[in-house]
Amino acid sequence: MEAAGEADPRRWYTTNLVGVPAPLLASSAFNAHPQSLHIAGTRETNSGLFALLARCGSADEARDVFAHYMSLAFGLARPEPGEGDGPNERRRWRSSYLKLLQGWGLDSNSAAGAVLKGWVESRFGLVPAFHAVPLARFPSPAWIAYLEQKAASRYHNNSIFQQLDLLFEFCQWMLARFALLGSGAHVTLWRGSTRCEEQIVDGSLRERRCTVRLNNLVSFSTTAEQAQCFGDWVFEARVPMAKLLLVPGLLNTTSLHGEAEVLAIGGNYEVEARYD
Structure with missing residues (x-):
C-alpha cells in the first residue's frame, strides 16, 4: 500500500547544496528568520571573480566585472566572423544564464523555465509544483513533459547550473555590498x-x-x-x-x-x- 503523500510532489524535497534542510528552507519560519545562503564551493572555485569584485567601487563597475568574467569563463560571447565555425561552437555561446532569463521573461513555463526550476531543485532541494499545468501525482504526462524540458540540451549544456550558481552568489554579493533593494534582511x-x-x-x-x-x-x-x-x-x-x-x-x-x-x-x- 502506498504511503500517504508518497506520490504527491508537494510533500517532496531533495538534498541541497546550501546547508539548510529543504523543508526548513521552504517554510514560513525560515522566511521570518532567514539566514544567509551560499551554494557550496561556488565562491571558493571562483575566488578570482570575488577578489576582483571586492576591488569594485560602484555597482556599475561590479556589473561589468561579472559580465566579463562570465563571458570568458563560459565562452558566452558571439564568435567573430571566421572564428568558432564548427556547429558545436556556434551552439555553445547560446547556452547561457542570460538566455535563460530572457526565456523566463517571455514564458516561465517554457524550456528555459524548466531548466531554472531544475536548478532550484538541485541546489535548494525544492521540487516545483507547477510547470504549464500543476505537477501533481507522479508519474504523469505533466511530470514527463517537465523532466524532458529541464534536461533538453537546448539550454542544459555549457555548465548552465554552474552559471546559475554564480548568478545567485553575485546577486547575494551585490545585495550586501551595494544594497540594491535597501538594507535589512x-x-x-x-x-x-x-x-x-x-x-x-x-x-x-x-x-x-x-x-x-x-x-x-x-x-x-x-x-x-x-x-x-x-x-x-x-x-x-x-x-x-x-x-x-x-x-x-x-x-x-x-x-x-x-x-x-x-x-x-x-x-x-x-x-x-x-x-x-
Missing part, C-alpha cells in the same frame, strides 16, 4: 495571481492574511501596481534577501526590467492578499 514585494485557492496552506482569502505555497522559483514585482497586471489577486510578501536570484539593476541587461521583476526561491510565504 527582507524586502517587501508583490505578486499577482489567478490560482489562489490551490496555493493556500493556512488561513483564507476572506481573512486577507494567509500562507500560500509558491512554486520553487517565483516572480515578484517591486510595486503592487505592476503585480496587478498578472492576476486579480495581489499578494504582498516580506521576502528574505537570502532567497533572491535576480533583482532589477543586478545585470547589464534589460531582461525582465520592464516589469521590475524579481526572481526568488519559493516555498511557503505568509502574505497579505487583496482583490483588484
Whole structure:
C-alpha cells in the first residue's frame, strides 16, 4: 500500500547544496528568520571573480566585472566572423544564464523555465509544483513533459547550473555590498495571481492574511501596481534577501526590467492578499 503523500510532489524535497534542510528552507519560519545562503564551493572555485569584485567601487563597475568574467569563463560571447565555425561552437555561446532569463521573461513555463526550476531543485532541494499545468501525482504526462524540458540540451549544456550558481552568489554579493533593494534582511514585494485557492496552506482569502505555497522559483514585482497586471489577486510578501536570484539593476541587461521583476526561491510565504 502506498504511503500517504508518497506520490504527491508537494510533500517532496531533495538534498541541497546550501546547508539548510529543504523543508526548513521552504517554510514560513525560515522566511521570518532567514539566514544567509551560499551554494557550496561556488565562491571558493571562483575566488578570482570575488577578489576582483571586492576591488569594485560602484555597482556599475561590479556589473561589468561579472559580465566579463562570465563571458570568458563560459565562452558566452558571439564568435567573430571566421572564428568558432564548427556547429558545436556556434551552439555553445547560446547556452547561457542570460538566455535563460530572457526565456523566463517571455514564458516561465517554457524550456528555459524548466531548466531554472531544475536548478532550484538541485541546489535548494525544492521540487516545483507547477510547470504549464500543476505537477501533481507522479508519474504523469505533466511530470514527463517537465523532466524532458529541464534536461533538453537546448539550454542544459555549457555548465548552465554552474552559471546559475554564480548568478545567485553575485546577486547575494551585490545585495550586501551595494544594497540594491535597501538594507535589512527582507524586502517587501508583490505578486499577482489567478490560482489562489490551490496555493493556500493556512488561513483564507476572506481573512486577507494567509500562507500560500509558491512554486520553487517565483516572480515578484517591486510595486503592487505592476503585480496587478498578472492576476486579480495581489499578494504582498516580506521576502528574505537570502532567497533572491535576480533583482532589477543586478545585470547589464534589460531582461525582465520592464516589469521590475524579481526572481526568488519559493516555498511557503505568509502574505497579505487583496482583490483588484
